[in-house]
Amino acid sequence: MYVKICGLSEPAHVAAAVEAGADAIGFVMTRSPRRVTPERAAELAALVPAHVLTVGVFRGEDPETVRAAALTSGVRAIQLHGRHPHADFLALRDLGVTLVRAVDSGADLRCGAYDEDLLLVDAPHAGSGQPWDWAAVRGRPSGRWLLAGGLSPHNVAEATAAADPWGVDVSSGVEVAPGVKDPALIEAFLKAVRGAR
Numbered sequence: 390m391y392v393k394i395c396g397l398s399e400p401a402h403v404a405a406a407v408e409a410g411a412d413a414i415g416f417v418m419t420r421s422p423r424r425v426t427p428e429r430a431a432e433l434a435a436l437v438p439a440h441v442l443t444v445g446v447f448r449g450e451d452p453e454t455v456r457a458a459a460l461t462s463g464v465r466a467i468q469l470h471g472r473h474p475h476a477d478f479l480a481l482r483d484l485g486v487t488l489v490r491a492v493d494s495g496a497d498l499r500c501g502a503y504d505e506d507l508l509l510v511d512a513p514h515a516g517s518g519q520p521w522d523w524a525a526v527r528g529r530p531s532g533r534w535l536l537a538g539g540l541s542p543h544n545v546a547e548a549t550a551a552a553d554p555w556g557v558d559v560s561s562g563v564e565v566a567p568g569v570k571d572p573a574l575i576e577a578f579l580k581a582v583r584g585a586r
Protein backbone atom coordinates (compact mmCIF):
# COMPACT_ATOMS: atom_id res chain seq x y z
CA MET A 390 0.00 0.00 0.00
CA TYR A 391 1.42 3.36 -1.11
CA VAL A 392 1.49 5.97 1.69
CA LYS A 393 1.69 9.76 1.40
CA ILE A 394 2.11 11.94 4.49
CA CYS A 395 1.00 15.48 3.72
CA GLY A 396 1.31 18.99 5.12
CA LEU A 397 4.83 18.79 6.51
CA SER A 398 6.57 22.00 7.49
CA GLU A 399 9.38 21.00 9.87
CA PRO A 400 12.62 19.10 9.12
CA ALA A 401 12.09 16.78 12.10
CA HIS A 402 8.70 15.74 10.77
CA VAL A 403 10.08 15.14 7.29
CA ALA A 404 12.73 12.92 8.86
CA ALA A 405 10.07 11.08 10.87
CA ALA A 406 8.00 10.37 7.75
CA VAL A 407 11.04 9.12 5.80
CA GLU A 408 12.19 6.99 8.72
CA ALA A 409 8.71 5.48 9.13
CA GLY A 410 8.68 4.42 5.48
CA ALA A 411 6.48 6.95 3.68
CA ASP A 412 6.45 6.69 -0.13
CA ALA A 413 5.56 10.35 -0.66
CA ILE A 414 5.67 13.57 1.35
CA GLY A 415 3.47 16.59 0.66
CA PHE A 416 4.13 20.30 1.08
CA VAL A 417 1.02 22.50 1.01
CA MET A 418 1.63 25.66 -1.01
CA THR A 419 -1.89 27.02 -0.93
CA ARG A 420 -4.12 28.65 1.71
CA SER A 421 -3.99 26.37 4.74
CA PRO A 422 -2.74 26.19 8.33
CA ARG A 423 -0.06 23.94 6.81
CA ARG A 424 1.06 26.39 4.14
CA VAL A 425 4.76 26.68 3.38
CA THR A 426 6.39 29.01 0.89
CA PRO A 427 8.02 27.48 -2.19
CA GLU A 428 11.38 28.47 -0.70
CA ARG A 429 10.62 26.62 2.55
CA ALA A 430 9.37 23.63 0.55
CA ALA A 431 12.71 23.62 -1.30
CA GLU A 432 14.60 23.46 2.02
CA LEU A 433 12.43 20.58 3.20
CA ALA A 434 12.52 18.74 -0.14
CA ALA A 435 16.31 18.80 -0.04
CA LEU A 436 16.12 16.56 3.06
CA VAL A 437 14.10 13.87 1.28
CA PRO A 438 15.92 10.88 -0.27
CA ALA A 439 15.33 10.17 -3.95
CA HIS A 440 13.16 7.11 -3.37
CA VAL A 441 10.53 9.25 -1.62
CA LEU A 442 8.32 11.41 -3.88
CA THR A 443 8.02 15.09 -2.94
CA VAL A 444 4.59 16.56 -3.72
CA GLY A 445 3.51 20.20 -3.94
CA VAL A 446 -0.17 20.65 -3.01
CA PHE A 447 -2.24 23.40 -4.63
CA ARG A 448 -5.91 24.36 -4.79
CA GLY A 449 -7.35 26.53 -7.51
CA GLU A 450 -4.19 28.45 -8.49
CA ASP A 451 -3.61 29.08 -12.19
CA PRO A 452 -1.08 26.82 -13.95
CA GLU A 453 1.57 29.56 -14.17
CA THR A 454 1.48 30.12 -10.40
CA VAL A 455 1.70 26.36 -9.83
CA ARG A 456 4.55 26.06 -12.33
CA ALA A 457 6.57 28.82 -10.64
CA ALA A 458 6.08 27.30 -7.17
CA ALA A 459 6.95 23.81 -8.42
CA LEU A 460 10.15 25.05 -10.07
CA THR A 461 11.23 27.06 -7.02
CA SER A 462 10.53 24.22 -4.59
CA GLY A 463 11.86 21.44 -6.82
CA VAL A 464 9.01 19.08 -5.92
CA ARG A 465 8.74 16.00 -8.15
CA ALA A 466 4.94 15.89 -8.13
CA ILE A 467 2.07 18.39 -8.28
CA GLN A 468 -1.28 17.70 -6.59
CA LEU A 469 -4.15 19.88 -7.82
CA HIS A 470 -7.31 20.20 -5.73
CA GLY A 471 -10.39 22.14 -6.79
CA ARG A 472 -11.75 20.63 -9.99
CA HIS A 473 -9.07 22.00 -12.28
CA PRO A 474 -9.91 21.66 -15.98
CA HIS A 475 -8.12 19.10 -18.14
CA ALA A 476 -6.24 21.98 -19.79
CA ASP A 477 -4.46 22.79 -16.50
CA PHE A 478 -2.97 19.30 -16.37
CA LEU A 479 -1.91 19.52 -20.01
CA ALA A 480 -0.33 22.93 -19.32
CA LEU A 481 1.88 21.40 -16.61
CA ARG A 482 2.78 18.19 -18.46
CA ASP A 483 6.04 19.56 -19.88
CA LEU A 484 7.47 19.95 -16.35
CA GLY A 485 8.03 16.21 -16.35
CA VAL A 486 6.69 15.77 -12.80
CA THR A 487 4.04 13.36 -11.52
CA LEU A 488 0.59 14.98 -11.76
CA VAL A 489 -2.00 14.16 -9.10
CA ARG A 490 -5.68 15.05 -9.63
CA ALA A 491 -7.39 15.48 -6.25
CA VAL A 492 -11.18 15.26 -6.34
CA ASP A 493 -14.20 14.38 -4.23
CA SER A 494 -16.25 11.28 -4.93
CA GLY A 495 -18.64 13.11 -7.27
CA ALA A 496 -15.97 13.67 -9.93
CA ASP A 497 -14.76 11.51 -12.82
CA LEU A 498 -12.88 8.77 -10.95
CA ARG A 499 -10.91 7.31 -13.86
CA CYS A 500 -7.22 7.88 -13.20
CA GLY A 501 -5.78 9.35 -16.40
CA ALA A 502 -9.01 10.95 -17.59
CA TYR A 503 -7.30 14.37 -17.23
CA ASP A 504 -3.85 13.05 -18.24
CA GLU A 505 -2.88 12.79 -14.58
CA ASP A 506 -0.60 10.05 -13.25
CA LEU A 507 -2.33 9.54 -9.91
CA LEU A 508 -5.87 10.14 -8.70
CA LEU A 509 -6.60 11.20 -5.13
CA VAL A 510 -10.17 10.75 -3.87
CA ASP A 511 -10.74 13.03 -0.91
CA ALA A 512 -13.50 14.40 1.34
CA PRO A 513 -15.51 17.37 0.01
CA HIS A 514 -13.39 19.70 2.20
CA ALA A 515 -9.74 18.77 1.66
CA GLY A 516 -7.47 19.00 4.66
CA SER A 517 -10.37 19.21 7.12
CA GLY A 518 -9.62 15.88 8.74
CA GLN A 519 -13.28 14.88 8.46
CA PRO A 520 -13.95 11.18 7.77
CA TRP A 521 -16.49 10.46 5.02
CA ASP A 522 -18.22 7.43 3.50
CA TRP A 523 -15.10 5.70 2.14
CA ALA A 524 -17.07 2.56 1.21
CA ALA A 525 -19.16 4.59 -1.25
CA VAL A 526 -16.25 4.70 -3.71
CA ARG A 527 -15.35 1.02 -3.53
CA GLY A 528 -14.92 -0.31 -7.07
CA ARG A 529 -15.51 3.09 -8.72
CA PRO A 530 -12.02 4.62 -9.17
CA SER A 531 -9.84 3.00 -11.80
CA GLY A 532 -6.06 2.93 -12.01
CA ARG A 533 -3.66 4.14 -9.36
CA TRP A 534 -5.65 6.04 -6.77
CA LEU A 535 -5.13 7.26 -3.22
CA LEU A 536 -7.81 7.46 -0.57
CA ALA A 537 -7.73 10.59 1.62
CA GLY A 538 -9.97 12.48 4.00
CA GLY A 539 -10.10 12.01 7.74
CA LEU A 540 -7.70 9.08 7.89
CA SER A 541 -5.78 8.41 11.11
CA PRO A 542 -3.80 5.58 12.71
CA HIS A 543 -7.05 4.47 14.35
CA ASN A 544 -9.25 4.21 11.28
CA VAL A 545 -6.96 3.63 8.28
CA ALA A 546 -7.33 -0.16 8.39
CA GLU A 547 -11.12 0.21 8.40
CA ALA A 548 -10.93 2.76 5.57
CA THR A 549 -8.73 0.63 3.32
CA ALA A 550 -10.92 -2.40 3.93
CA ALA A 551 -13.96 -0.34 2.97
CA ALA A 552 -12.63 1.38 -0.16
CA ASP A 553 -9.83 -0.93 -1.37
CA PRO A 554 -7.51 1.87 -2.61
CA TRP A 555 -4.07 1.56 -4.19
CA GLY A 556 -2.71 3.98 -1.58
CA VAL A 557 -3.59 6.38 1.23
CA ASP A 558 -2.86 10.00 2.09
CA VAL A 559 -3.08 11.64 5.52
CA SER A 560 -2.57 15.08 7.01
CA SER A 561 -4.80 16.05 9.97
CA GLY A 562 -4.81 12.53 11.39
CA VAL A 563 -1.09 12.69 12.21
CA GLU A 564 -1.30 16.10 13.89
CA VAL A 565 -1.76 17.26 17.48
CA ALA A 566 -3.11 20.64 16.31
CA PRO A 567 -3.84 22.07 12.84
CA GLY A 568 -0.49 22.19 11.06
CA VAL A 569 1.48 20.60 13.91
CA LYS A 570 2.60 17.07 13.07
CA ASP A 571 3.43 14.42 15.68
CA PRO A 572 6.27 11.98 14.80
CA ALA A 573 4.68 9.27 16.96
CA LEU A 574 1.39 9.55 15.04
CA ILE A 575 3.25 9.45 11.71
CA GLU A 576 4.96 6.23 12.79
CA ALA A 577 1.68 4.80 14.11
CA PHE A 578 -0.04 5.60 10.80
CA LEU A 579 2.61 3.78 8.76
CA LYS A 580 2.46 0.81 11.11
CA ALA A 581 -1.33 0.69 10.90
CA VAL A 582 -1.24 0.76 7.08
CA ARG A 583 1.50 -1.78 6.61
CA GLY A 584 -0.28 -4.06 9.06
CA ALA A 585 -3.57 -3.59 7.27
CA ARG A 586 -2.73 -5.92 4.37
Ligand SMILES: O=C(O)c1ccccc1N[C@@H]1O[C@H](COP(=O)(O)O)[C@@H](O)[C@H]1O
Nearest residue numbers: 395421515516518537538539559560561
Ligand atom coordinates in the same frame (compact mmCIF):
# COMPACT_ATOMS: atom_id res chain seq x y z
O1 LIG B 1 -3.99 20.14 4.23
C1 LIG B 1 -4.54 21.16 3.82
O2 LIG B 1 -4.73 22.13 4.56
C2 LIG B 1 -5.02 21.23 2.40
C3 LIG B 1 -5.36 22.46 1.88
C4 LIG B 1 -5.76 22.55 0.57
C5 LIG B 1 -5.83 21.43 -0.22
C6 LIG B 1 -5.50 20.20 0.31
C7 LIG B 1 -5.10 20.07 1.61
N1 LIG B 1 -4.77 18.86 2.17
C8 LIG B 1 -5.01 17.60 1.57
O3 LIG B 1 -6.19 17.03 2.07
C9 LIG B 1 -6.08 15.62 2.05
C10 LIG B 1 -6.59 14.97 3.33
O4 LIG B 1 -6.37 15.71 4.43
P1 LIG B 1 -6.83 15.21 5.87
O5 LIG B 1 -6.02 13.97 6.19
O6 LIG B 1 -8.29 14.93 5.86
O7 LIG B 1 -6.47 16.34 6.77
C11 LIG B 1 -4.64 15.32 1.77
O8 LIG B 1 -4.57 14.94 0.41
C12 LIG B 1 -3.94 16.62 1.89
O9 LIG B 1 -2.94 16.69 0.92
